[in-house]
Amino acid sequence: MVLQVLVVAAGAPLLAGLMRQVRARLEGRAGAGVRQPWRDLRKLARKERIAPHGTGYLFRAAPPLLAGTTLVVAAAVPLVTAASPLDGVADLFAVAALLALGSVALALGGLDTGTAFGGMGASREMTVLALVEPTILLAVFALSIRVGTTDLGAIVTETASSPLSVISPVSLLAAVALAVVTIAESGRIPVDNPSTHLELTMIHEAMILEYAGPDLALIEWASAMRLTVMLGLFTGLFAPAGIATAGAGPIMLLVAVVAFALKVALLGGVLAAGEVFMAKLRLFRVPELLAGSFLMALLAVAASFFLA
Amino acid sequence: MVIVPVALPLAAAGLYAVFGWNRVTEWLGALSAGGLLAVAVLLARAGEGSGLWGLLRVDALSAYMLIVIGVVALLAMLASPGYLRAEAATGHAGPRAARSYGIFTQCFVAAMATAVLSASLGMLWVAVEATTILTAFLVGYRRTRKATEAAWKYVVICSVGIALALLGLVMVHYAAVHAGLSSREGLDWVSLAGHAGGLDPGVTRIAVVLLVLGFGAKAGLAPLHAWLPDAHSQAPAPVSALMSGVLLSVAFYAILRVKVVSDVALGAGFCRMLLIVVALASLAVAAALLIGQRDFKRMLAYSSIEHMGLIALGAAIGNGLALGAVLLHILGHGLGKSVLFIGSGRIQQAAGSSSVDAVRGLGGRAPGLATAFGLGLLALLGLPPFSLFASELGIVRAGFAAGLGWAVAPALVLMLVIVAGVGRAAGRMLLGTAPPGLADGSDGRLRGAGVPLVVGLVACAVLGVTLGPLRPLLESAVTIATAGPPLSAMGGAR
């Protein structure tokens, strides 16, 4: 479990770097290298902490809260191993709530600055969140019906033991829904553009516009981890091959780590490649996309009853 | 023998396709309709029979419907040559349009004949949907904006309605297969009625609702009636006569057949409730839109909704007297409505508009046509001696006798409202003096009102006095529609 947290914590910025590198190469640039995000984080962390004038404790509390919740989720969700000591916590509802808590904290932090962009970003983030959270819940719930428990570890273990059961309408619908939500949740194209510098189109970036130094480093790191966790959860639910189950030896764990890294890197690469060929959606169409994914998730739940 | 009523119009359609519409072939349609009527009478005398590998079957009910089709088609086809000549004179239709008119009307009649002769619900459905497509082109015949709009709405609404009926058909088939019938027998009217007791009530209930709503859409019953006034007002007058006079009744024939199955499978109450709701809604819609109606073709169309509502009410009451009245009403309405639509076509061509205000004082300008139109309206409003009086009286009496006074009473009130609305429009059209400027030029065409109007009115009046040789046929048709012995003879209605 500790291993899992470490892998996620250390690997997340690398994933971000990898995705940037893929984009750069596809766009014909050399790119800054996979380790660039770590270097950025180190540079930011060395800087002095400053907070904008007039901000309160909310502003300061948001980054650690975000990072903290993400770390707990990283520990609870079955990524490398399905057997977590936090088994009671690795519940679908707990995980969704933790993710939401992080988002809300950040949105509050953005609001606390009192600037126009912070507020705008926060309001947009909440719009997205309002549709994302129920979608995650429904999608994973649809998958859990087959297993009969909302414990994520159990779902993954069950899927790992019968990988063919993934090819069912329930899983497919849930997969589509989760994929859209993963993209939205981690603020990527077509919902949000992580590398935009145009404030009017920002969602995530607008909220953290006022952060600097170690706070910013914490947020960037946490965001990368969220992406990793979501991608990891996605692979865990739909392609759990190689995941370590309870009582696995050190070699199995090593295999699991490598498999996890490979799968997530692959998904991240595909995601980045997709971003190159896609334009960001206009903001008012984002709810459409998310409503669509919500519907998919609902249909997945419905289908799991229809086609029982 | 059974196949002749379908083959005859199809052959005529083929001849139209080859030779086009000209001085000789223009009477071909009337000839085939006359032949259809003759064959229908022969079939009615011959009793039950089947043909085309068991796909078609004739019994008293379908023979009776076939006679209605034959009569109305004959009237419409007799009126067609004159109508098309006038259309050509005003530049609305060239020879190509006239030819496709010939082909489509004949195919349309053939499709209706197939519908009433179908041995199974499946064939019936296919034939009824075919009538939608065939008449779509007839409705859009003039190619104006209005005609195109009407045709589009007609196809979309009717296709959707009939799609509901298809789903109902699928459900019936499902229930029938699980009641032990083979897939082929599962839609056959005779085996369905015979095994109706074994149908699963839950599934059958859904199926009956869908079938009644679906075929009700095609029969012009609320809630899917919106296409009817548009289509009937835009189609060429003889086609309006066919659509309003028989097509609606053919669709209702399907409901009558469904009701037989439903009454055994679910008890009489279910279908009765459904039909009463639909009937009263249709009457209410018709009444609301007939008050202050300014377009006389639309007025006739709404009156069709009213009469289909009455027929549905009669079917809901469902005893022998009511169903006899319903069948008589179908024939009487077919006659009266076709006379009126044919007459209205003449009036429209003369006045250049179908607005009530454009034909003020018709009585002074074209007394013959005005008399025929006026008498037709009186028939439609259910005044003696026309047969609609007898049939409406029959429905009302049967309703009160069956303890359904609570449904019949509001229907009577709504009918009174309709009488007032239609009477007001008729007064403005027929009576009074024509405004200056309208009176000249068009009178010549108004006079050739023609044989079909007189024939139709006389037939309608005769039926109001005596059933004559139709009585035994009507009685056995009622036996089939009630799925039991008739409660009382039709004589009770007089």
Place this chain on the structure above:
Amino acid sequence: MTDPVYVQALDLACGAFLLTGVLVLWRRDLAAIIWLFGLQGVALGALIAVRGLHEADVELTVLGLGVGLLRAVLLPCLMRRALAAGDEGREARPHVSVAASLLVTAVLTMLAYAVSQPLVRLAPTPATQAVPIALTVLLVGFFVLVTRRRALSQVVGFLLMDNAITAAAFLTTTGVPLVVELGVSLDVLLAVLALQVLTTRMRAAFGGTDLDELRELHD
């Protein structure tokens, strides 16, 4: 075909059927909508063929291929031709916004599930349990028909309903008698042809296919 494989294949076909139906509601691009409709035709054909293989019924399998051909190739081709004749390629402003209509679909799904309970209860097999999916697509088709403004979208809505009914027929039983099925297919083909002709006339008369222009006839 063994049972688990049959169930999985059937479920997969049904899932694809449902997904394509719902996606029609989501896309605005008419070309994409027609494409999705074609995909749904493939899913429908596959569904029937799977049923046929399971029942070892050659006629049914061939019928599946025929239905697939009609609904995945022929009808989309017709509609593409109608689309190419005009220049408006998008469903610009539907009466109900896309996001709202997707949420409405969620409600329609529940409705379809509730309505179809008696149907499933009569004979709970894997096939009949998928009937709610057909009914959902039926309702989605109806919704498209009511809320979209382009003539072509309405046609697609109507055809979605028809696909759904066909699916229901083959899920509840092994299909209605062949003569009826052929008649139904012919009628649908003719209906689409008629609508295509009317679309052309509408363009000539109204200069477009926006159905909101159709407002000359009213009381």
